[in-house]
Amino acid sequence: MSGQPMTKTADMAAFDRRNADWYIDKLVQVLVFIGGISAIIFVVGIFAFVTKEGFGFILDRFDFQEFFTSPYWYPADEDAPEYGILALIAGTASVTGLAMLVAIPFSLGTAVYIAEFASGKTRETLKVLVELLAAIPSVVWGFIGLSIMNPLIIELFDVPVGLNVLNAGIILGLMAAPIMTSIAEDALKAVPDRYREAAEAMGATRWQVIYKTVLPAAKNGLLGAVLLGVGRGFGETMAVLMATGHSINMPGSVFDSVRALTATIAAELGETAVGSDHYQVLFTIGIFLFLITFVINLTADLIVRGIRKG
């Protein structure tokens, strides 16, 4: 090695020596790890808190069958309280289902238009507008449901009450659409242009290109957008509280008033004594909502993985 120039010897040592850059790299890795882990810790912490508050009820008086199959929710009855959430589940599910019927065509249509057809100024304007819509507070949507949709539904369909599944479903659908549009558009934009070029080069029309090439390639992102909308529907509270009519009902038609799981917690938690059965059963509903969201996300994850493998 004596014949080697000095620089080479110095270089050789450098590979085997940890310099400032190396330590900074390790430090950043540790910080990022802490950041990533803390998100998980917070979620686990919240779940633990909710579980703790609702746990006494689950242990002592929880009747699985009553809880999930009885439509009677009279938690405030002093003599014989009943804790059946079937009507609440039906309320949430019917509103969310209708909302998705509204939101999916609207949001995917808008996303396809913005990503594939619009250009220049039109496109930029639309994107800004969509993002603006996504920022409207939910209480404002609830207000629209209460003061505009309500009389409109009464007049159009000749029904006594306009605060019902239809009202809340449309409001919730319009509410979820912008954010779903945003995610779906990102997914479409992420499809490389060479896919479009390759398909167009074979004589495919624009719609054929979109239908046969772009949409399948963006499948994961689009599914993510839809599931985000479903999650939003289950979790939304204020607009649903205002637009559903907030009365306990097994919905027979879209013109029935219903009550949602989330709205029940929001409306009743403030009026219960801390630690009482009523208080604890509301937390049990919280656990249930938590689990539903978890299952939705898990399903989305498994589907996406399945798509990747296939």
Add this chain to the structure above:
Amino acid sequence: MVASIQGAAIPPAAQTEQAPVKLEVRDLTIRYGNQPALSNVSLDIREHEIFGIIGPANAGKTSFLKTVNRMNTFNANMHVDGEILFNGLDVRHLKNVYALRSRIGVVFPLPVGLPMTVYDNVALAPRLSGIKDKADLDIIVERCLGRAALWDEVKDRLDSLGSLLSGGQQQRLTIARALSQEPEVLMLDEFSIAVDPVTTMRIEDVLKELKEEMTIILVTNLVQQARRLAGRTAFFLNGECVEIGETEDLFTGEIKDRRTRDYVEGRFG
């Protein structure tokens, strides 16, 4: 000057033998999971030579390059056994893999113009290593772009996006970027795949000159490119190193293995 460089393609054997070993590979075996990619390869690459590696797809050429500067750490599924000594140090046990990578430049098959200006593309690595002075950076950028035969074409638009250059220009930009840290070894992985023949010839001329300053490992599936550039060449086939020798020998007869002749004469692959 030019004559001596071209003459080096058919060197006096003794001269090559005397150059110190830059990269010493012993019993290198690479697996992806249970799938072997390369088995028991041993070879020496000497300073200031262009060492060619030829072979069809799935021969293990790219996997070989990945192990040299430890890019295998990006792939948890990739297992490496055996020794790779760089300047006499085993790269698998080096404490600072980043310092190692900064001394070994890599050019990938498809050009990668990073989404920043032409100038910033070339100045990136020097800046990372702490050079801040604009005048120093100007010198490095001009010299590297010049050595990659790109300076004349881009000197008036150093501020335009590197990712907007043409394919051939981007590949030369990639080479300029690889040169910006004065690497000791330059590894090229089928660099001419997305480049037109004229640009390919220009890059090949550049490589012949760069050989004076560094060691070059040229992975290619163009047999004639290896013949034009490499002093010695290894033939990889299905994870096996079939033959290593003076490049001309592979073409002119002194071949030990029949598969090598079939390949270089274009009978398969």
